[in-house]
Amino acid sequence: MNKEKAGIKWLFKMAWRDGRASGGRLILFMASIILGIAALVSIQSFSDNLTDNIGIQSKALMGADFIIDTKQLPNERVKEIMDSLGGFKAKELNFASMASFPKNGNTKLVRIRGIEGDFPLYGTLETEPSEAANEYLQEKGALVDATVMLQFELQVGDQIKIGDKLFPIMGTLVSAPGNSAFASSVAPPVIIPYSSVEETGLIQIGSRLDYNYYFKISDTTDLDVLDKTIDPILDNEKADMDTHLSGSRRMGRSYANVGKFLNLVAFIALLLGCVGIASSIQIYIREKLKAIAVLKCLGASRKQTFSIFLIQIVGMGFLGGLAGTLAGVLLQLSFPTVLKGFLPFEIEVSLAVQPIVMGLLLGIFMSVLFALLPLLNTWYVSPLQVLRIDESKKRKGYKERIVVLTLIVLSVFLFSLWLLDNTKFALGFVLGVAITFAILVGIASLLMHLIRKYFPKKWSFTSRQSLLNLFRPNNQTVILLVAIGVGAFLISNLYFTKDMLLAMTQLESSSDSPNIILLDIQSEQKEEVRNNITPQGLSVIDDIPIVTMRIQTLKGRAVNELRNDTVTTMNKWVLNHEFRVTYRDSLISSEVLTEGDWVGNYDNVGPIPISVADNIARDAQLKVGDTIVFNVQGVLMETQVSSFREVDWARMQPNFSIVFPTAVLEKAPQFHVMTTNAPDVSASASLQKSLVQKFPNISVLDLRQIVSLIEEVLTKISWVINFMAFFSILTGIIVLIGAVRTSKYQRIKESVLLRTLGAKGNQILQITALEYFYLGALGSGIGILLSLISSQMLANFIFKTPFVPSWIPFAVLMPGITLIVLLIGLSNSRSVLLSPPLEVLRKEGD
């Protein structure tokens, strides 16, 4: 036999002819691709912008991209390294000193920050008046912490004496970047010019000094890599590198989680794109099967028919990808204008390359990929179909289908990996979605089987017809149930995750979180201190008992023996450490149980069950069940590790390495830590004033400056989470609408036939409405139920936070999606109801 003669040109011609005539249909199918891609590109791009913006926040907290700090003036090697990094842009000499105020003769321990250069490189030095931030360097003046100003009733223009030198107070220091040592900032800051430090006479041999050098580098430099390369070299020179990334890590889990959340959103955007593409291509190809049989009958080969539609899909994917990318970029660029007034911060929108490339690639690649499965059917379409002969139903190409399915899963995984840059996340997400998909397909098949088996023959005509539509030939049950189910699953996952993360940021930024910590309160002072706090309108948030103790024996071995053990690899600091231990009956919000069982109350049987922070457990090489004997001021107590906790040390609250259950240490000698929240500077100052006078032994830690900086960032984070969640949910719903809309042509013939046979408009509407109602309710219900499981897993494994499901997805999302699906179904049949049957068939049938 001779080879086929029609060349590739003919294939393109046929693809074009078929596409051209498909007109409106093609646009409908392409709309799904466009929506999917637009969702991906805009979500991804904006999320990139927000990530950058959040990145800038952590730079603003540090005031630089990174800092190099040393305890003495840098040696030649360190200077060389600093030069090789482009040289520092600002430097700071930092030390604690007593300051006095000639105005009223008061003194206070402050932290002197001698500054030189463009400090801060990011963020602002907020002062009152604002000009003071620029003038103090030229005028050789000082900027004094706002609480101190209030506490000692100081005014701008007064003087502050540091060492031998008097400085004019140029302004009140409201906030300044670079207060990186959150937990240790016992003393309030005073900023003076670096050049004036010498004149104070405080710099002598043996002084405890910190030199900080502030650096700015290009955006393309990978700070993590730089940190890993440079830091060990600096360590040898007794210097240290601290990047803004580690600063942001110190800001706690919600800061880190926003990155993970944006990753999740990007992944969901990718899937939404896929759902849009897959569902439309699936239905599109199915409509073409008859034409393929005719072409084969006329002598077209399998390769030719396959190629014609492959070319068409590539074209649709390319155009859809292009239009979708363009729409996505326009949408992203319009965000700042549209959202003006809602944005809690200035955001710079720039075009990110990755989402655009991804949009274009994904348009073609995913279209082809998801078309392969239905296109495989074209390979096995028999020309016999033109003779109305239904061949045996045996599905052909089983192996090829498996290969294509594997290819789809692999591609989604690779795209996710590219997007998330984390194999574990990508694998987990893809597996989760694959399982959801499988469950939905399984339920759809089971549903069809059950309806067929227990068909309610006595139901009304319309009810029976709508049920029949679910399983008879040409049904759309599996495809729509999967599209709706996966859509609802993704949307409700976003909702639950948003709730989870917002609860976390609220917890960290709420007005209940302490910003003043009172240390070393003796038991007998407790009531009096409390009586000093509450009359000022403040409340005591925590009253935490602290008992100090040391380890006597560890896992049955005496501390002395362990100290001399040269073989053990344990971190020996724990052996010498005086632990500040508390006791309580429950975990607090900064803690997550990672192993073992939490025991809140000791029942006087056996060793005392204690909970150990995981970092201590690692250093001391402990396992759950190990025993430790503590020496509590002379009394030995045998304990057993019952659980490990992950502690968020960045939280502005007292956290503990070791927690005892209640009913053990109540009688032990102890002191207390109290926390409160001072809403403003004056409240903080007056509290400090009254406490310092009455209780000289109590140290007051004012974390307000740091807390307010963090609160600001957390507010932004909440906004980002809220916005991205709702934007993605909205996009998801639009993609879903697109996917369901593609089913328009599925039911037209049946509806017209019924219309021809005399069915009333109402009956057709009822049949359609019921069918779409079943699909909508079932799809969204299952999707949301499955999302409960996945959200719980996200909470456990990724966000490490408790998950309390909200009722909103069930009460709003499920009925909402069902209603939307139902409305689209009805609008799909509108043409049948409004025009004569023949006209509809000619216009919309094939």
Added chain:
Amino acid sequence: MPKILNVDELAKTYQSGSKKLKVLDGISFAIEAGDTFSIVGPSGSGKTTLLGLCAGLDTADTGKVELCGSDIGNLNEDERALLRNREVGFIFQDFQLLPTLTALENVSVPLELQGDASAKERSIGLLKKVGLEERLDHYPSQLSGGEQQRVALARAFSNKPSILFADEPTGNLDEETGEKVIKLLFELNKEAGTTLVIVTHDLELAQRTQHILRLKGGKIIANEKVILT
């Protein structure tokens, strides 16, 4: 005259649910080139299945079909497609025009598949012959049933087939239109000298062919030569 179609002991079984359904059993006949031939029988007698097997749209379980000198059982699907494109024309009860192609494009497809550079001119000529020169750029949905079947006729003859299979060609048309289409079919066939095989349950139409093969229950009950008046 040489045999253009040779059918020998043909049998075909379809699976219907859990049951096996024997649609054709022990069918043997031959058709000479240039003959007109009709296959008649009641619904379910296996007419259309037989046509599908003869035209190379399907393969038999047992027996042999030799079409234009090729044993169809020895050809793979693409080789059978090529054979159809070169040697076979089709007319179907429900026209089977490609809905997204115009009348002219529908007629051109078999020729284009052959790589024929004059596909357009020849197709226009054929459409003129069937009286549709004004409807070249119309889509099937813009044509009446009779017009669609005339486009199908033009398409069936476009590749100058050696043999033309027509499956209930008037089944979807009213009597008057049906008559016009049949007249046209016989005229074109006579002009082209094509072998014509018609599957029909219309005995009047069958009487216009030279041979009538009668089927019942998947078996031949008569193979008659018609004396044309």
